[in-house]
Amino acid sequence: xxKSIDVSRARRETIACDEIIHFNNAxxxxxxxxxxxxxxxxxxxxxxxxxxxxxxxxxxxxxxxYSSAAKLINCxxxxxxxxxxxxxxxxxxxxxxxxxxxxxILTAVAEYGSNVxxxxxxxxxxxxxxxxxxxxxxxxxxxxxxxxxIDDKVKLISxxxxxTGGGLVNPAAEVGKxxxxxxxxxxxDSCQGVGQIPIDVDAIGCDILCTTGRKFLRGPRGTxxxxxxxxxxxxxxxxMLDQHAAELITPYEYKMRQDAKRFENWEQFxxxxxxxxxxxxxxxxxxxxxxxxxIYSLADLLRKKLSHIDSIEVxxxxxxxCGIVTFTSDTITPTEIKQALTVHKxxxxxxxxxxxxxxxxxxxxxxxxxxxxHYFNTEEEIAYFIEILKTITEKGDPTIVSTxxxxxx
Ligand SMILES: Cc1ncc(COP(=O)(O)O)c(C=O)c1O
Numbered sequence: 176x177x178k179s180i181d182v183s184r185a186r187r188e189t190i191a192c193d194e195i196i197h198f199n200n201a202x203x204x205x206x207x208x209x210x211x212x213x214x215x216x217x218x219x220x221x222x223x224x225x226x227x228x229x230x231x232x233x234x235x236x237x238x239x240x241y242s243s244a245a246k247l248i249n250c251x252x253x254x255x256x257x258x259x260x261x262x263x264x265x266x267x268x269x270x271x272x273x274x275x276x277x278x279x280i281l282t283a284v285a286e287y288g289s290n291v292x293x294x295x296x297x298x299x300x301x302x303x304x305x306x307x308x309x310x311x312x313x314x315x316x317x318x319x320x321x322x323x324x325i326d327d328k329v330k331l332i333s334x335x336x337x338x339t340g341g342g343l344v345n346p347a348a349e350v351g352k353x354x355x356x357x358x359x360x361x362x363x364d365s366c367q368g369v370g371q372i373p374i375d376v377d378a379i380g381c382d383i384l385c386t387t388g389r390k391f392l393r394g395p396r397g398t399x400x401x402x403x404x405x406x407x408x409x410x411x412x413x414x415m416l417d418q419h420a421a422e423l424i425t426p427y428e429y430k431m432r433q434d435a436k437r438f439e440n441w442e443q444f445x446x447x448x449x450x451x452x453x454x455x456x457x458x459x460x461x462x463x464x465x466x467x468x469x470i471y472s473l474a475d476l477l478r479k480k481l482s483h484i485d486s487i488e489v490x491x492x493x494x495x496x497c498g499i500v501t502f503t504s505d506t507i508t509p510t511e512i513k514q515a516l517t518v519h520k521x522x523x524x525x526x527x528x529x530x531x532x533x534x535x536x537x538x539x540x541x542x543x544x545x546x547x548x549h550y551f552n553t554e555e556e557i558a559y560f561i562e563i564l565k566t567i568t569e570k571g572d573p574t575i576v577s578t579x580x581x582x583x584x
Contacts, residue, residue, distance in 0.1 A: 177464045185461075185551040196556045199522040201339070201367055201499045201547035203389040203396060206450075209457055214395050214450035221446065230445050237445065240452035244400050247455050247463070248384065249375040253434035254408070256401040257448050261366040262289050264385035264401035267438040268362060269293055269333070271411035276302030278330040283308055283316040283345060284537055285338040285492075287364055288529030294333075304328075307533060314341075314492025318349045325357045332359050337367035340531030340543060342474065342491030342499045344372070351380025360407060366390065369400075371470055371498055373463045382407050388447065391466075391498075391549065394454035398447040403435045413438050461550065469550040470498035476554060477546065480561045486568045490543050501526060501543040506571030509544040512564070515573035519563050523547075 186192040188207045197205050206214070220229040230237065241252035258264040270293070274280075280294050284307050294305040308324060311317040316334060332354045336347050347363055354361035363381035368374055370391030376384055384402040388394030403411065412431065413420060419441030421431045431437045458466065477500045481489050486505045503509060509525040516523055527535075527542035535541065546560070567573055 177468050178462060180461060180465050180469045180550045182469075182551065182553060186553075189551045192551060194520065196519075196521040196552070196560060198546040198548055198552065198556075198560065199524050200549040201390060201545060202522075202524045204391060204393045204549055205551070206395060206454070207393055207457055210393060210395070210450050210454045213453040214446050217446035217449045226445070233445075233449055236449055236452065240400075240448050240455070243452045243455040243459070244402075247374065247459060248369065248402060249377055250402055251405065254402055254405055256403070256435040256438040257443060257451070258385075258399040258401050258439065259397055259444060260399040261364065261385045261387035262399075264399045264438070265290060265362070265364055265383075266293060267413050267415075268383045268385070268401060268403060268411065270297075270414040271438075272331060272360070274301045274303045274330060277304065277328060279304045279306055279326075279328045280331045280333060281306050281308055281321060281324055281329055282332075283334040284310045285314075285316070285335055285341070285343055285345065285531075285534045286333075287335045287339055287366070288532055290333065290335065290364060291533060292529070308334075310492070310537075313494045314343055315494060316345050316350060318346060318353060321350065322353050325353065325359070329357070329359055331362065333362040334364070336363050336365040337371070337497055337499065338531060338534060339367065340499075340526030340535065340545065341493075341501045342478075342496035343493035344368070344495040344497050345493070346495075347379045347381065354382075355380045367497075367499065370458050370463070370466070372467045376402055376404070388451045388454065391470075392451070392454050392458055393549075394451040395444075395447045397444050398451045400451075401435065401438050403438065408433070408435055408437065417441050466550050470548055471496075473548040473550075473552055473554070473557065474498045474500050477548065477557050477560075480557065481564075484561070484565055484568060486571075487564075490538075490540060498549065499545060499547045501545050503540070503543050504568045506568050507573055509542045511573040512544050512567060515567045516560075516563065521560055521563065 189205050191205050241255045244255045245252045297303045308321045309317050360382045362383040366387050369386035382404040388398030389396045420437045421429045423429050490501045523546045526545045
């Protein structure tokens with residue numbers, strides 16, 4: 176049985192919980208105290224004894240990020256690279272593929288905007304064809320359509336697990352099965368998945384996966400991870416190499432590393448790397464199943480309450496829905512809602528622009544409010560959020576809340 180989260184402890188260890196309601200965990204979550212202490216201690220050490228000297232002092236702990244990440248997603252430490260964010264992690268792998276004119280990339284409608292830009296860049300540089308696999312009626316990738324699109328020109332299947340602009344969880348393992356059967360490499364952008372839901376790269380069947388530190392893992396900004404399956408590392412030469420990724424063996428020859436560190440830079444955000452390893456261990460200590468269970472139950476509650484507000488439409492797609500809750504209102508724009516909530520110390524974000532463009536333009540959406548919960552959020556916070564939101568949206572006036580005095584206890 177999954178153990179339940181000790182919410183009081185989680186909140187005690189998250190200092191901002193006393194001051195704000197943080198429903199922007201899909202943007203950047205709040206670092207828990209042990210993670211921010213690790214970050215500060217590391218920086219303090221750099222200040223006191225020097226950067227190289229601190230890296231030496233912390234060398235074992237810094238290596239810890241690889242074993243912790245490996246445990247988190249069920250791979251070996253040699254298959255993990257530490258990067259500055261999810262986008263670079265993804266880019267480093269994607270731009271290592273040597274596409275030829277006419278090669279096809281299959282992706283999903285809910286693909287992250289930066290990834291689409293990269294496909295289009297390769298399409299214009301190399302003559303690659305990009306195909307968006309249609310969604311099924313629930314909004315998730317239509318796996319039957321994916322299967323039907325496979326032919327010998329398809330050189331990559333690459334999808335986003337959980338999009339930036341909605342609660343959808345794409346059926347990654349079903350996609351993985353199709354990719355494996357066809358022997359086509361499969362990249363999974365699980366930037367919003369890792370730390371929120373259990374990830375097992377073997378069970379999913381992906382060959383490459385990227386994530387970021389700052390979202391559901393609750394690590395520091397400026398950190399990310401790349402996973403590359405062992406069998407693929409050797410065949411992928413990163414678009415850029417330094418002397419950490421490769422070694423100069425004669426004035427005219429270099430040799431690449433055999434592990435995923437060939438995708439890394441020598442110079443890194445060391446304090447962030449250390450703090451990220453603490454964040455992963457912290458997440459593992461709660462248990463990812465427990466985290467998922469709590470997030471899903473809070474998000475269900477939030478969706479249910481939102482659905483009772485007349486002027487609000489919940490815009491999340493999919494059969495499985497996660498902790499990202501998105502909605503629009505007939506009476507007031509998402510940006511106005513976000514600003515009005517700020518007055519009440521409630522953090523949400525809005526999703527608009529490139530990040531969700533393919534999906535949003537297909538659905539006639541331009542912008543949505545994104546309220547994303549984590550396990551340290553509470554039912555009381557949701558009730559307070561709904562109370563404020565009702566007032567803003569029913570009156571259609573974002574300024575109205577600034578005159579309200581209600582504040583959760
Ligand atoms: C699905 C998805 N992929 C990638 C990214 C980019 O992550 P990063 O900012 O760490 O590069 C995001 C960020 O919101 C995202 O939601």
